[in-house]
Amino acid sequence: MPSDQEYTRLQDILSAVRQQSQRIPRLALLLGTGLGAIADAIEVEVRIPYQQLPEMPVSTAESHAGELLLGTVHGISVVAFSGRLHCYEGYAAHEVVVPVRLARLLGAQYLIMGSAVGGLDPRLQVGDVVVLEDHINAMGVNPLVGPNDDRIGPRWPDMIEPYDQGLLSLAHQQALSHGLALRSAVYVAVLGPNLETRAEYRMLRNWGADVVGMSTVPEAIAAVHCGLKTLSFAVVTDRCLPDALEPADISKIIAAAQSAEPTITTLLSSIVPQLQEM
Structure with a gap:
């Protein structure tokens, strides 16, 4: 989509949200497969189904509620x-990252994401959080392909x-303080929706990936592009x-992802309050 049209779309969605709330968020949360219940920790002020927002792409994936929530969590x-949205649903990459760009326009400075992944590292077990x-x-x-709009972000964002x-x-500090196991991992994003072949798993592991999934990377690229500091957990x-x-x-x-919700909720409850001072 040409950049002017994309920016107009974002402004239209922003206007629709602002008609229901003037809240300026400090933090954006983007929750994936099996992790929607984490939203229960939010003191919700406004709940808006994606269908009620003009030109907002609608999630079709199983266990994805498709709602925008505004409120507070642990005082933030x-x-x-x-x-969340996925390219395998038929959306272009620039559509998948609409929530990220919208969050930035709403005023967010931080983005925390959650997703489900397959474990390529043999040390990882089902239910582990990374x-x-x-x-x-x-x-x-890549969501940045096409004309760049400097109102959204720079042409050449550095992904270092x-x-x-x-x-x-x-x-990691908070995981240690709560006695929770938390590994760092390299994520490889594939298009999906099919799962990978044995040969593909071998190749991805040889590339240096620890986990594999079908999301997260477009959003992380868009977050860097628009200036959001990002943290991403995966189950x-x-x-x-x-x-x-x-x-x-x-x-x-989905059940395995849901089983890790208490761990991620504990981590969020200890991390989020500290964002006020960062």
Whole structure:
């Protein structure tokens, strides 16, 4: 989409949100597969289904509610997107990142994401929570392709630090203080919606990836582009070991993601209040 049209779309959505709330969030939350219940920790002021926002792409993935929430969590003003968008749903990359850009226009300075991933590192078990330290984009798409709009971000954003080092350190500190296991991981994003072949899993692991998923990277790129400091958690929902693969069961994947909600909620409850002073 030409940049002027994209900016107009964002302004139209922003205007619709502002008609219901003037809240300026400090933090944006973007919640993925099986993690929607984390939104229950938010003291909600306004709840807006995506369908009520003009030109807002609507999530079709299972377990994604498709709602924008405005309120507070642990004393911090927040906008939360319960349900994310994926390129495999048929959306272009620039549509997938509309929530990220909207969050920035609303005033957010920080973005925390959650997603479900497959574990490529054999040390990872189902239910483990990891925090992303870097990523590999194997999706073949990028939300920044096309004319750049300087009102959204610069033409050549530097991806040397896609996930904020200060937030990463804070996450590890809080995990340690609560006795929670939290590994750093490199995420590789694939287009989907099919899961990978044994040969593909071997290749992705050889590239240096620890986990694999079908989201997160477009949003992380857009976040860097528009100036959001980003932290991303992921829950290992299945083990992607080429020589020990089992048939995928989506219901088990969602259940595994949901089982990690208490861990992520604990981490968020200790990290979020400290954003007030950062």
